[in-house]
Amino acid sequence: MPRNYKRRLGSLRYVDYAPEILEAALKKMVEDEWSLRQASAAHNIPFGTLRNKYMGIRTLKSEGQTVFSNAEELAFVKAVTICSDWGFPLTLTDLRYIAKSYLDSQGRNIGKFRANMPGTDWARSFLQRHKKDIRQKVASNIKRARANVSREDIVHYFENLSETLKDIPACNIFNYDETNVQDDPGKQKMLFRRGTKYPERICNFTKTATTIMMCGSASGVLLPPYVIYKAEKMWKQWIELGPKGEPCCNNRCCSVGSRYNRTQHGWMDAQTFTDWFESSFLPHAKSLPGRKVLIGDLSSHFTESVLRQCRENDVAFVCLPKCSTNLTQPLDVGFYRPFKIAWRSSLTKWKNTHLHQSTLDKKDFSSLLASTLVETNQKHNNAIKEDLISSFRATGIAPLDAERVLRKIPSQTTDTNTEDALGNVIVGYLQQQRFMVEPSRRNMRRQKLSVDSGKSVVPNEESSDSETNDDPHTNDSSSENSLDTIPEPETEYFELRQRDIFPGKFLLVKVCGGSRKKQFIDILPLCKM
Incomplete structure (x- = not known):
C-alpha cells in the first residue's frame, strides 16, 4: 500500500453517506415503515450494507487491515498516555519497540x-488513527527536583494559601519574579530553496543577558519593570526612553515608570531587592486599601528592612513550594512566554536596522524593552491584562482552586481491574523512576599512578571489582604495556638503644602531619645541646 493513498478514478466508493443517514434508515426499517429495498433506494445506501447492519453482521473495514486489533491499539494508546502523564513520554521508536x-x-x-x-x-499511521487521543509535541526538559513535587506538597501549600488570601481582593494579590532577556533572536521558520541542507541566516548575536524584575496583580495590573544591568557604573543614556505608562500601571504611584540599577554580577541580590521593594512595589501598594499579598520565590533576598516595612504597610509575603515555580508561579506559567516572543520579534527588527553592531547596546535596551511591552499588549485588546488574569487562574490563586495545579501532577493510585494490570505495572515503574532516591556514592580515595612516556593504561579487573580495597591496582606485563603502581618496600623496625644515640649520628624519622595527614620521611642529625 502506498504511503499516501489516493483513490483511482472509477474505483468503488466506500461509506459515501453520513452516519446519521444510516441510523435514520435503520430506524425506519425497525419500525416496519420501509423494507431493505426501499431504504436502500431512498438514501442511496448499498443493499448489502443495510442488510449487514440490520442483521448485526460485522464485516472487515475497507482498505487495508491493521495488524493489531482495536483493543490492542487502545492498550498501546493507554500506555503512551500514562508515560506522558508521569513525565517520561515515548518517542515513535519507543512505540515501535513496545x-x-x-x-x-x-x-x-x-x-x-x-x-x-x-x-x-x-x-x-497509528498516530493518524488515534489523533484524537495522542499526538507528537516538542517536549521541554525539567529537572528531577521539579518532578519530585508531590500532591501532598501542593495540598499543604493551598491550605496555607486559603487562610492567607481570605477576604483579599484580586487587585491586592501580586506575584513577582525575575527573568532575563538575551541578545539572541533565536530560531525561526523561514523560506529556503528546496533541498537546502544547512539553512542559515546572517544575524549577529551574543550570550549577553539582562535581568528584569517583573510584578503583576491578579486583577491584570503590571507594574513598571525593574532593570538590572551588569556594570559598575550607570550612564544616562541607559535609562532613557524606557517603559512609562501604558501598558504598565499608569496611576500616580507609578508615574516615574521603570527604574534601573546595576550590579557587578548582573542579577538580583538582597540590596537590589530591597531597592525594588521600596521604590517600585511599595508606592503602588500604599495606594491600595487593605492588606496586600506578595507571592514569590526569592525569600533569600529578604532583609530586615523589607520585613519591617511589610509590617508597617500591612504586606504579607507568601513563598512558593520548593522547585514548583513551573506549576505555581503565575508569571512563569502564563506571562513570560508571550513576553519573550515579543522580545525576540522586537530584537530581530532592531538587528535588521543595526546590521553592523555585534551586540545590543545598553543605550538601546530601555527603548527596546518599551516596544516589547507595547507589542505584547497589541497581540489582542488588553493582552497583558488578560495574560496576567489567566496566569493567576491557571495557578489556582485567583480564584482559589487547588485542582488547577493538582490535575497537572499524576495520581499515584492505580486500578484494581485485571484488564488494567499492564497499566498498573507501567505506573509502578514510572513512580519508581520519577521519585527515585539514588543511593549515596562511596567516596573513593585517589591513588596516583606512575605512567611512563608512551605507555597506555589498562584497569585491573580484580582490583576494580573488589569492595574491600579502595586503592586501584594495575597489572604490568610486557605484552599489554599496562601500568604498575610503585610498590612500597617493607620497612624494618628495631629497638633504639641509649648507647646508639650520640652526637654525629643521623636518625631516619617518619612524621605524619598536615590537613590530609600526609606522611613525611626526614633525616635528622644528632647534636649535643
Missing part, C-alpha cells in the same frame, strides 16, 4: 515487519 515486544511475547510473527519490528509508516 509493539515488537508485545508481538514477541504473544508468539506472533508478522511477515510485513522485519524481525517483528514495525516500521515508521506503521507508527505514523
Whole structure:
C-alpha cells in the first residue's frame, strides 16, 4: 500500500453517506415503515450494507487491515498516555519497540515487519488513527527536583494559601519574579530553496543577558519593570526612553515608570531587592486599601528592612513550594512566554536596522524593552491584562482552586481491574523512576599512578571489582604495556638503644602531619645541646 493513498478514478466508493443517514434508515426499517429495498433506494445506501447492519453482521473495514486489533491499539494508546502523564513520554521508536515486544511475547510473527519490528509508516499511521487521543509535541526538559513535587506538597501549600488570601481582593494579590532577556533572536521558520541542507541566516548575536524584575496583580495590573544591568557604573543614556505608562500601571504611584540599577554580577541580590521593594512595589501598594499579598520565590533576598516595612504597610509575603515555580508561579506559567516572543520579534527588527553592531547596546535596551511591552499588549485588546488574569487562574490563586495545579501532577493510585494490570505495572515503574532516591556514592580515595612516556593504561579487573580495597591496582606485563603502581618496600623496625644515640649520628624519622595527614620521611642529625 502506498504511503499516501489516493483513490483511482472509477474505483468503488466506500461509506459515501453520513452516519446519521444510516441510523435514520435503520430506524425506519425497525419500525416496519420501509423494507431493505426501499431504504436502500431512498438514501442511496448499498443493499448489502443495510442488510449487514440490520442483521448485526460485522464485516472487515475497507482498505487495508491493521495488524493489531482495536483493543490492542487502545492498550498501546493507554500506555503512551500514562508515560506522558508521569513525565517520561515515548518517542515513535519507543512505540515501535513496545509493539515488537508485545508481538514477541504473544508468539506472533508478522511477515510485513522485519524481525517483528514495525516500521515508521506503521507508527505514523497509528498516530493518524488515534489523533484524537495522542499526538507528537516538542517536549521541554525539567529537572528531577521539579518532578519530585508531590500532591501532598501542593495540598499543604493551598491550605496555607486559603487562610492567607481570605477576604483579599484580586487587585491586592501580586506575584513577582525575575527573568532575563538575551541578545539572541533565536530560531525561526523561514523560506529556503528546496533541498537546502544547512539553512542559515546572517544575524549577529551574543550570550549577553539582562535581568528584569517583573510584578503583576491578579486583577491584570503590571507594574513598571525593574532593570538590572551588569556594570559598575550607570550612564544616562541607559535609562532613557524606557517603559512609562501604558501598558504598565499608569496611576500616580507609578508615574516615574521603570527604574534601573546595576550590579557587578548582573542579577538580583538582597540590596537590589530591597531597592525594588521600596521604590517600585511599595508606592503602588500604599495606594491600595487593605492588606496586600506578595507571592514569590526569592525569600533569600529578604532583609530586615523589607520585613519591617511589610509590617508597617500591612504586606504579607507568601513563598512558593520548593522547585514548583513551573506549576505555581503565575508569571512563569502564563506571562513570560508571550513576553519573550515579543522580545525576540522586537530584537530581530532592531538587528535588521543595526546590521553592523555585534551586540545590543545598553543605550538601546530601555527603548527596546518599551516596544516589547507595547507589542505584547497589541497581540489582542488588553493582552497583558488578560495574560496576567489567566496566569493567576491557571495557578489556582485567583480564584482559589487547588485542582488547577493538582490535575497537572499524576495520581499515584492505580486500578484494581485485571484488564488494567499492564497499566498498573507501567505506573509502578514510572513512580519508581520519577521519585527515585539514588543511593549515596562511596567516596573513593585517589591513588596516583606512575605512567611512563608512551605507555597506555589498562584497569585491573580484580582490583576494580573488589569492595574491600579502595586503592586501584594495575597489572604490568610486557605484552599489554599496562601500568604498575610503585610498590612500597617493607620497612624494618628495631629497638633504639641509649648507647646508639650520640652526637654525629643521623636518625631516619617518619612524621605524619598536615590537613590530609600526609606522611613525611626526614633525616635528622644528632647534636649535643
